[in-house]
Amino acid sequence: MRRTSTTTTSRPNSGGSVTTWKEFRWMLDELFLLNGVLNIGDWIPWLSWLDLQGYVRRMKRVGKMFDQFMENVVEEHNERRQREGDALTFVAKDMKCLIASTARDVVAGGTESAAVIVEWAISELLKNPKFSKATEELDGVIGRGRWVTEKDIARLPYIDAIVKETMRLHMVVPLLSPRLSREDASVCGYDIPAGTRVLVNAWTISRDPALWDAPEEFRPERFVGSEIDVKGQDFELLPFGSGRRMCPGYSLGLKVIQVTLANLLHGFAWRLPDGMAKEELSMEVVFGLSTPLKLALQTVVERKLPVHLYSI
Numbered sequence: 412m413r414r415t416s417t418t419t420t421s422r423p424n425s426g427g428s429v430t431t432w433k434e435f436r437w438m439l440d441e442l443f444l445l446n447g448v449l450n451i452g453d454w455i456p457w458l459s460w461l462d463l464q465g466y467v468r469r470m471k472r473v474g475k476m477f478d479q480f481m482e483n484v485v486e487e488h489n490e491r492r493q494r495e496g497d498a499l500t501f502v503a504k505d506m507k508c509l510i511a512s513t514a515r516d517v518v519a520g521g522t523e524s525a526a527v528i529v530e531w532a533i534s535e536l537l538k539n540p541k542f543s544k545a546t547e548e549l550d551g552v553i554g555r556g557r558w559v560t561e562k563d564i565a566r567l568p569y570i571d572a573i574v575k576e577t578m579r580l581h582m583v584v585p586l587l588s589p590r591l592s593r594e595d596a597s598v599c600g601y602d603i604p605a606g607t608r609v610l611v612n613a614w615t616i617s618r619d620p621a622l623w624d625a626p627e628e629f630r631p632e633r634f635v636g637s638e639i640d641v642k643g644q645d646f647e648l649l650p651f652g653s654g655r656r657m658c659p660g661y662s663l664g665l666k667v668i669q670v671t672l673a674n675l676l677h678g679f680a681w682r683l684p685d686g687m688a689k690e691e692l693s694m695e696v697v698f699g700l701s702t703p704l705k706l707a708l709q710t711v712v713e714r715k716l717p718v719h720l721y722s723i
């Protein structure tokens with residue numbers, strides 16, 4: 412299945428006011444894609460009114476849809492709270508907008524990035540013979556009688572290494588948030604005047620051969636026993652950015668990725684569809700605000716744990 416592209420604008424239509432799962436998925440794809448496109452009007456301002464690529468029109472449309480969706484969610488909560496007489500947490504009308512836009516950041520930041528990373532991790536594992544190492548670790552530490560919990564992660568160094576290596580190779584936010592230099596500065600021989608808009612290309616840094624051995628290869632082992640972390644202190648690896656504008660959700664995001672991936676590997680045996688060779692697995696990427704696979708991963712999964720563990 413092909414994801415939203417810079418040229419495709421059609422969206423699923425529920426035909427009603429309630430946002431369907433398909434529409435929500437479409438909104439997220441569109442939001443992330445448009446946040447990362449190169450809009451001609453941003454670089455040549457006198458052309459911006461023409462909106463040559465139609466991106467501004469699309470941004471306005473998806474922005475409106477998202478605001479509407481979030482406002483509906485806040486409204487629903489308000490109604491419920493009113494019904495239950497919960498006066499303290501009732502959201503005043505003028506706060507609704509602020510809450511809706513903050514919630515949009517949290518929903519968008521917290522869902523898409525984690526899902527993209529987990530999908531890349533499984534694709535890499537299907538392509539590389541690293542699966543057995545991960546499942547051996549899980550069998551040894553967790554056993555086949557239960558699911559993985561957040562507390563187990565500290566005892567799963569290979570899963571942690573897979574997550575870090577996936578985040579290095581598939582930097583989900585390739586360009587960090589733009590910064591503005593407040594004073595004249597000199598960095599590595601480059602003069603940066605005050606007022607310059609600075610873009611940090613975390614994607615290139617994490618594939619720089621001066622910093623990484625065989626940077627294009629997926630090698631989780633490089634992080635086993637390594638001090639390099641993803642918390643913004645090691646500048647060669649900045650999947651959550653660094654400094655004041657660093658991702659405020661990094662701790663939650665990291666845990667969601669680790670626990671989700673660990674459970675998907677622990678609970679299911681994964682393989683490619685019959686007749687599909689590893690070499691045919693597409694690793695093409697869409698560059699936007701995030702970097703998902705161009706074609707959604709197609710796999711066959713089989714249950715590995717006792718049946719009763721899968722019932723909700």
Ligand code: HEM
Binds near residue numbers: 524525584587
């Ligand atoms: C799951 C993996 C995630 C990744 C890889 C990720 C990555 C990033 C990156 C690279 C930035 C820009 C940082 C910078 O420029 O220094 C960022 C900003 C941000 N992230 Fe995340 N994020 C993730 C999860 C989350 C979650 C779970 C939330 C909310 C609960 C969140 C909310 C935000 C917000 C609000 C910003 C903007 C911060 C600002 O501009 O001051 N992110 N994220």
